[in-house]
Amino acid sequence: MAQTQPQLEVRNISKMFGSVIALSNVSAAFYAGEVTCLLGDNGAGKSTLIKILSGVYQPTEGDYIFEGRKVLLNSPREALAMGIATVYQDLSLIPLMSVWRNFFLGSEPEKRWGPFKSYDIALARRVVRDELKKMGIVVRDTDQPVGTMSGGERQSIAISRAIYFGAKVLILDEPTAALGVKQAGMVLHYIVQAKRRGLAVIFITHNPNHAWPVGDHFIILRRGRVLGDYRKDEITQADLMNLMAGGEDLLKLQEELAMLQEQPLEMATEV
Amino acid sequence: MTLQADTTTPGADERLVQVGVVRGIFRRVEIGALIGAVAVWLLFAAVAPGNWLSVTGVARILDPASTLGIMAIAVALLMIGGEFDLSTGVMTGSAGLVAGLLSTRMGWNLWPAMGAALIFALAVGYLNGMMVTRTGLPSFIVTLATFFALRGANVGVTRLVTEQVYVGGIDKTEGFELARLVFNTGIDVFGIEFRSSIIWWVVIAVIASWVLLRTKYGSWIFATGGDANAARNVGVPATRVKITLFMTTAAAAWLVGMMNIVRLRSAVASQGIGQEFIYIIAATIGGCLLTGGYGSVIGASIGAIIFGMAQVGIVFAGWDTDWFYSFLGVMLLAAVLVNKYTRQRAQEISLAAAKARTEG
Numbered sequence: 001m002a003q004t005q006p007q008l009e010v011r012n013i014s015k016m017f018g019s020v021i022a023l024s025n026v027s028a029a030f031y032a033g034e035v036t037c038l039l040g041d042n043g044a045g046k047s048t049l050i051k052i053l054s055g056v057y058q059p060t061e062g063d064y065i066f067e068g069r070k071v072l073l074n075s076p077r078e079a080l081a082m083g084i085a086t087v088y089q090d091l092s093l094i095p096l097m098s099v100w101r102n103f104f105l106g107s108e109p110e111k112r113w114g115p116f117k118s119y120d121i122a123l124a125r126r127v128v129r130d131e132l133k134k135m136g137i138v139v140r141d142t143d144q145p146v147g148t149m150s151g152g153e154r155q156s157i158a159i160s161r162a163i164y165f166g167a168k169v170l171i172l173d174e175p176t177a178a179l180g181v182k183q184a185g186m187v188l189h190y191i192v193q194a195k196r197r198g199l200a201v202i203f204i205t206h207n208p209n210h211a212w213p214v215g216d217h218f219i220i221l222r223r224g225r226v227l228g229d230y231r232k233d234e235i236t237q238a239d240l241m242n243l244m245a246g247g248e249d250l251l252k253l254q255e256e257l258a259m260l261q262e263q264p265l266e267m268a269t270e271v
Numbered sequence: 272m273t274l275q276a277d278t279t280t281p282g283a284d285e286r287l288v289q290v291g292v293v294r295g296i297f298r299r300v301e302i303g304a305l306i307g308a309v310a311v312w313l314l315f316a317a318v319a320p321g322n323w324l325s326v327t328g329v330a331r332i333l334d335p336a337s338t339l340g341i342m343a344i345a346v347a348l349l350m351i352g353g354e355f356d357l358s359t360g361v362m363t364g365s366a367g368l369v370a371g372l373l374s375t376r377m378g379w380n381l382w383p384a385m386g387a388a389l390i391f392a393l394a395v396g397y398l399n400g401m402m403v404t405r406t407g408l409p410s411f412i413v414t415l416a417t418f419f420a421l422r423g424a425n426v427g428v429t430r431l432v433t434e435q436v437y438v439g440g441i442d443k444t445e446g447f448e449l450a451r452l453v454f455n456t457g458i459d460v461f462g463i464e465f466r467s468s469i470i471w472w473v474v475i476a477v478i479a480s481w482v483l484l485r486t487k488y489g490s491w492i493f494a495t496g497g498d499a500n501a502a503r504n505v506g507v508p509a510t511r512v513k514i515t516l517f518m519t520t521a522a523a524a525w526l527v528g529m530m531n532i533v534r535l536r537s538a539v540a541s542q543g544i545g546q547e548f549i550y551i552i553a554a555t556i557g558g559c560l561l562t563g564g565y566g567s568v569i570g571a572s573i574g575a576i577i578f579g580m581a582q583v584g585i586v587f588a589g590w591d592t593d594w595f596y597s598f599l600g601v602m603l604l605a606a607v608l609v610n611k612y613t614r615q616r617a618q619e620i621s622l623a624a625a626k627a628r629t630e631g
Binding site: 076077088092093094095096097101104105106107108110116117118119121 | 481485486487489490491493494497498501502504505506507564565
């Protein structure tokens with residue numbers, strides 16, 4: 001661990017929706033130049049935690065600390081302005097629009113044209129090509145509509161856009177969930193690229209096989225609580241998988257399945 | 272490693288050029304409209320070559336195409352932004368009536384009367400936009416309501432004030448001559464009269480196309496129509512974009528309304544009814560998707576030319592003009608099919624290129 005101060009930290013965060021406790025006393029620290037994997041099954045509280053980190057929700061209790069200072073975020077735009085970028089599953093990309101228009105959407109470069117301002121398209125095309133190249137993505141044609149690209153390519157455009165617009169923290173919400181093996185591998189590659197460029201990457205997933213190769217630090221959530229918080233040298237891949245599935249539960253499931261296989265077929269169907 | 276890279280690069284570049292040219296042609300949004308325009312032109316050139324190929328013929332075609340083109344451009348922008356406006360046609364009538372009544376009955380100079388009509392049109396456009404964005408109702412329904420409300424008011428108010436269904440004598444108002452000169456006059460070219468509305472149309476097409484393709488507002492329009500929520504997530508003011516587009520169509524309707532009243536020297540209560548569909552047809556022939564996020568201003572203008580050619584060509588060919596709308600219907604279907612085909616081709620070529628890239 002190179003630096004002592006986390007880029008982003010939450011301390012004793014709780015979030016209540018009416019009487020439902022979505023998060024309870026969660027603490028986590030995210031460091032620059034590291035990939036922190038946030039793991040958990042469905043309903044573990046991952047989405048609630050990301051939404052707090054990205055400014056969509058405000059915590060009911062607890063502190064939100066960015067670069068050592070306590071902050072109160074009221075909207076995702078405020079988070080973005082501080083350098084906390086979130087890439088959601090739906091990506092915020094417009095399928096019918098070209099790569100460069102998508103990349104700069106909402107932050108278009110302009111040049112003066114008499115009393116008017118026009119879109120600096122040449123600059124946009126060049127920057128997109130260069131930025132994608134830095135991530136190791138070769139786009140032959142930046143005029144290509146984003147909708148014609150693969151899921152992995154779209155994720156990588158969204159990631160490089162966040163990096164280009166000065167993100168210090170990159171939150172990735174299940175970026176590999178809907179992808180095939182090859183495509184998921186491509187996205188993992190870009191996650192490492194983002195880390196090497198000094199970003200604090202928060203990688204949300206429920207797949208330990210995707211988390212293990214890229215993660216420096218693993219936080220496992222379960223039923224709104226932190227079940228475990230390990231650095232990579234403190235845990236093995238097998239332990240991680242066990243924790244993910246809930247350890248004892250998995251053991252029980254294995255026994256049940258083994259029994260089921262030994263039973264005659266008629267009995268099995270009755271069960 | 273480096274050797275391998277060197278051998279694959281030239282092959283890849285050749286493929287890029289090949290794909291680029293074919294895709295470049297197919298990817299033009301306007302390609303369907305252009306093919307249609309050429310087909311219709313050839314058809315009438317074969318049937319009625321004498322009139323068709325004359326300068327008079329061109330002037331006759333561009334006359335209806337110009338006012339329709341102005342409306343089709345505004346409607347195309349709105350459709351790209353993901354909305355419809357069915358009140359555009361009747362709005363040309365409403366704007367004319369407001370200006371006509373204020374100038375002939377209240378004794379206003381025609382210019383402030385036209386100014387008041389513009390404010391009225393912008394207010395209705397703003398109201399359309401607010402109702403659509405606030406309620407989340409389909410704009411088809413909201414503007415259908417506006418259409419009927421205006422249609423009724425046009426006749427009701429006109430009859431109440433004039434006891435007739437038209438406002439005459441606009442040519443006797445103060446400021447009329449200048450208004451005629453600005454909005455709709457005949458310009459002599461080689462002894463043939465061209466309407467000045469053609470100049471308005473061309474200027475508006477150039478400006479609208481520039482805004483759409485060369486400014487950030489154009490990107491915002493495409494994004495708002497493509498996926499309004501995704502656009503909002505990256506900071507595009509999608510609601511403001513939509514309201515502005517509704518006000519733009521209303522302003523275009525006002526302009527065409529002014530062109531009509533200075534040309535006819537009167538305002539008719541039934542003016543423009545049914546025209547809203549012609550505008551949508553022209554924009555659709557020009558490549559606009561009904562679902563938004565895709566389309567072209569130039570395409571919409573070509574759509575207007577096709578309309579003008581059909582209207583004039585049927586007369587030149589000596590056919591029964593009753594069949595005009597049937598012709599328009601067939602034209603619409605053909606153009607939409609061509610647009611669908613070319614868009615699919617463009618996507619297939621893009622996909623093939625992407626595949627070649629990941630595998631090669």
